[in-house]
Amino acid sequence: MSEPAAAAAPAVAQGESAHPLRAVVLAGGLTFEREVSLSSGTQVVEELVRAGMDAELRDADAELLPGLAVAPADAVFIALHGATGEDGALRAVLDLAAVPYVGSPAAACRLAWDKPAAKSVVRSAGVTTPDWVALPHSTFRELGAGAVLDLMVARLGLPLMVKPASGGSALGVQKVSRVEDLPAAMVSCFAYGDTVLVERFVEGVEVALAVIDLGDGPQALPAVEIEPESGVFDYASRYTPGMTEYHCPARLAPEVAERAAAVAVAVHEVLGLADLSRTDAIVSADGTVHFLEVNVSPGFTETSMFPMAVEAAGYELGDVLARLLGRRAGAAR
Amino acid sequence: MKTSEIRALFSVVSRPEVVSLAGGMPAVTALPLDAVGSMIGELVSGMGAQTLQYGSGQGDPRLRERICDVMALEGITDASPSEVVVTVGSQQGLDLVTRVFVDPGDVILAEGPSYVGALGVFQASEARVRHVPMDGDGLIPEALEEALLDCRANGDRVKFLYTVPNFHNPAGVTLSEERRAAIIALAEKYDLLVIEDNPYGLLGFEKEPLRALRARDAQRVIYLGSFSKTFSPGLRVGWVLAPLAVREKLVLASEAQVLCPPSLTQYAVARYLDTQPWREQIKLFTELYRERRDATLESLEALMPAGTTWTRPEGGFYVWLKLPHRLDAKLMQPRAVNAHVAYVPGIGFYADGSGREYMRLSYCYPEPDQIREGVRRLARVIEAELDLHSTFDAVDTGTFRAAGRTPPVPDVEPFVAPANSDRYEDGA
Numbered sequence: 001m002s003e004p005a006a007a008a009a010p011a012v013a014q015g016e017s018a019h020p021l022r023a024v025v026l027a028g029g030l031t032f033e034r035e036v037s038l039s040s041g042t043q044v045v046e047e048l049v050r051a052g053m054d055a056e057l058r059d060a061d062a063e064l065l066p067g068l069a070v071a072p073a074d075a076v077f078i079a080l081h082g083a084t085g086e087d088g089a090l091r092a093v094l095d096l097a098a099v100p101y102v103g104s105p106a107a108a109c110r111l112a113w114d115k116p117a118a119k120s121v122v123r124s125a126g127v128t129t130p131d132w133v134a135l136p137h138s139t140f141r142e143l144g145a146g147a148v149l150d151l152m153v154a155r156l157g158l159p160l161m162v163k164p165a166s167g168g169s170a171l172g173v174q175k176v177s178r179v180e181d182l183p184a185a186m187v188s189c190f191a192y193g194d195t196v197l198v199e200r201f202v203e204g205v206e207v208a209l210a211v212i213d214l215g216d217g218p219q220a221l222p223a224v225e226i227e228p229e230s231g232v233f234d235y236a237s238r239y240t241p242g243m244t245e246y247h248c249p250a251r252l253a254p255e256v257a258e259r260a261a262a263v264a265v266a267v268h269e270v271l272g273l274a275d276l277s278r279t280d281a282i283v284s285a286d287g288t289v290h291f292l293e294v295n296v297s298p299g300f301t302e303t304s305m306f307p308m309a310v311e312a313a314g315y316e317l318g319d320v321l322a323r324l325l326g327r328r329a330g331a332a333r
Numbered sequence: 334m335k336t337s338e339i340r341a342l343f344s345v346v347s348r349p350e351v352v353s354l355a356g357g358m359p360a361v362t363a364l365p366l367d368a369v370g371s372m373i374g375e376l377v378s379g380m381g382a383q384t385l386q387y388g389s390g391q392g393d394p395r396l397r398e399r400i401c402d403v404m405a406l407e408g409i410t411d412a413s414p415s416e417v418v419v420t421v422g423s424q425q426g427l428d429l430v431t432r433v434f435v436d437p438g439d440v441i442l443a444e445g446p447s448y449v450g451a452l453g454v455f456q457a458s459e460a461r462v463r464h465v466p467m468d469g470d471g472l473i474p475e476a477l478e479e480a481l482l483d484c485r486a487n488g489d490r491v492k493f494l495y496t497v498p499n500f501h502n503p504a505g506v507t508l509s510e511e512r513r514a515a516i517i518a519l520a521e522k523y524d525l526l527v528i529e530d531n532p533y534g535l536l537g538f539e540k541e542p543l544r545a546l547r548a549r550d551a552q553r554v555i556y557l558g559s560f561s562k563t564f565s566p567g568l569r570v571g572w573v574l575a576p577l578a579v580r581e582k583l584v585l586a587s588e589a590q591v592l593c594p595p596s597l598t599q600y601a602v603a604r605y606l607d608t609q610p611w612r613e614q615i616k617l618f619t620e621l622y623r624e625r626r627d628a629t630l631e632s633l634e635a636l637m638p639a640g641t642t643w644t645r646p647e648g649g650f651y652v653w654l655k656l657p658h659r660l661d662a663k664l665m666q667p668r669a670v671n672a673h674v675a676y677v678p679g680i681g682f683y684a685d686g687s688g689r690e691y692m693r694l695s696y697c698y699p700e701p702d703q704i705r706e707g708v709r710r711l712a713r714v715i716e717a718e719l720d721l722h723s724t725f726d727a728v729d730t731g732t733f734r735a736a737g738r739t740p741p742v743p744d745v746e747p748f749v750a751p752a753n754s755d756r757y758e759d760g761a
Contacts, residue, residue: 030345031345032341032345032670034341034344034348035344061348137724141723145724145725145727145728146727149733150733150734153733153734171341171667172667182728183725183730187664187725190721191664191718192668
């Protein structure tokens with residue numbers, strides 16, 4: 001079943017007036033990433049107001065739909081991280097309510113949200129991604145955890161990355177270098193969700209690859225290179241200013257940077273994403289770009305990489321966000 | 334998991350879908366809000382020249398007199414208002430006492446577990462905290478003596494014992510009458526200073542308050558009191574009762590920090606004690622908390638998986654729960670957030686990283702029905718976690734083909750089928 005694309009959503013009652021566009025920025029939600037999302041949303045509102053828009057921050061709660069019915073927005077910006085905001089569910093509801101929004105349509109989000117599924121699709125399109133296996137708890141219980149883990153290690157080697165099959169901000173993500181640490185890593189990862197993605201660890205430079213589409217097709221922004229002080233880009237390294245050094249543009253050879261940009265655009269296109277995305281990848285010593293995951297709702301906090309990339313490309317963040325919103329609002333008129 | 338991650342998990346607690354057994358927020362809406370409101374309004378309109386002005390660094394004299402009346406309820410009948418220093422919550426009082434007494438590297442003895450806000454103060458002063466075990470009757474005197482002897486043998490300078498004798502936060506237990514005598518005897522024997530932190534003493538459900546440690550020894554015990562639980566935490570009014578020589582240092586330190594405690598809230602507390610039926614209000618609070626305690630204990634009894642144990646508080650706000658099979662409350666927390674129930678993992682109440690299998694449940698804020706629902710959710714979370722452990726705990730990685738070594742990466746990448754992919758593909 002195909003779902004209506006946001007751009008094709010029926011128009012809300014809006015006149016051609018000189019009033020500034022009214023944007024509702026959704027942030028918060030009921031996930032582990034609520035705090036990050038609130039921080040992203042606040043930043044987006046500030047940028048939009050600076051760019052001359054009338055922007056308001058709202059939580060995705062029981063007040064949202066009645067609120068949008070009473071005071072319709074010209075377009076919604078989704079700064080929700082984690083489920084509902086990123087898994088397509090909220091976007092499907094906005095489609096039903098004919099509320100235009102910035103970002104990818106529901107079906108594409110659902111695919112990107114499921115990291116193993118996204119890896120499959122991306123690999124089919126010729127993009128390199130570390131080998132992996134994704135399994136629910138029940139498989140371990142039914143087949144015997146020891147036998148399954150033994151196979152995993154035998155085929156994927158060590159170190160391994162153990163991560164929840166969905167979700168962001170590196171919550172629940174662990175690097176396992178010793179086989180004896182693996183069972184405990186599985187236990188703590190399963191606390192985040194029912195499916196664990198176990199991936200071969202790839203040594204290299206971690207990069208964030210932002211893509212925007214301002215109407216001329218998806219365009220990769222300069223790569224952001226991530227150099228966490230602790231060596232691990234975990235939750236604390238992400239959101240504590242000063243704990244990670246970022247290089248933008250990344251210190252990559254020109255042809256490698258070009259390849260990284262091509263990967264980001266390919267991922268954006270093959271998954272059917274729209275407006276903006278951020279692909280996380282590793283560049284190994286031989287210059288290969290390994291896709292890890294893609295975020296349909298990238299962070300906009302003061303330590304987030306998407307805004308760094310926008311700035312490095314010579315854009316004003318507020319201007320980019322306003323243009324994305326303006327396009328969606330315009331399409332709905 | 335780092336502190337910032339725990340804070341992130343806690344951010345969902347503000348959503349109404351989540352039953353929070355985490356926070357220690359008093360039920361302030363049970364106060365006569367209209368009466369308190371007009372009282373505070375009159376303090377501004379009628380006495381603004383005093384209530385909106387700077388005040389004494391030691392605190393308003395009238396309030397200090399009333400504080401002595403309050404302390405008399407717990408047997409402290411010899412306190413003089415001149416020995417009382419009003420502070421911005423008892424938290425500031427603890428901070429002042431710590432600043433006055435503690436140098437970096439000094440040892441502070443504290444119950445294990447101990448109040449997390451106190452551990453923060455001690456950490457800031459670069460003290461080393463040594464935990465002393467407790468049981469159902471509170472701090473164990475024999476363990477205290479052992480710790481003192483140990484420290485003496487190691488050449489450690491013990492600056493004081495920090496203790497919450499009544500309805501302990503987080504353990505929920507109360508120091509028994511016999512042990513109070515024993516602790517004071519040890520304080521005399523070893524010339525030990527005791528910091529008695531007593532925010533919950535008047536919130537007993539079953540018995541009259543026990544006599545405070547300070548009522549038994551006026552020289553070796555510094556007493557911290559608070560109106561946060563008996564009246565309102567938002568007013569931030571607490572106090573320190575200390576011998577005169579110490580009091581002088583505390584006042585100087587407090588003046589350096591805040592000049593003087595807020596005048597308006599001090600007047601508000603004094604006026605409240607003068608004009609409102611505050612003893613009846615405390616009865617009302619305790620009745621409400623008793624109902625919530627009962628709902629908590631009944632639900633735990635009915636729903637918790639075998640092997641789970643918990644304390645049975647006779648007052649205060651908290652139940653201290655021990656998970657079965659050494660489950661880790663912190664690692665389990667994402668599952669609890671997913672299930673829309675929140676608690677505080679036990680590890681935060683220890684300075685030494687222990688307490689992983691414990692959690693603190695607060696019953697002070699949610700209504701009994703919410704508590705029952707919260708405990709129901711928590712029971713399911715624990716059951717799911719037990720199920721997970723039964724899958725992984727018995728794994729013997731020593732038998733793995735790759736045990737203990739990192740296998741070389743083969744030239745051709747091995748074929749791995751993505752579990753939820755409908756096609757097989759070459760991994761190379």
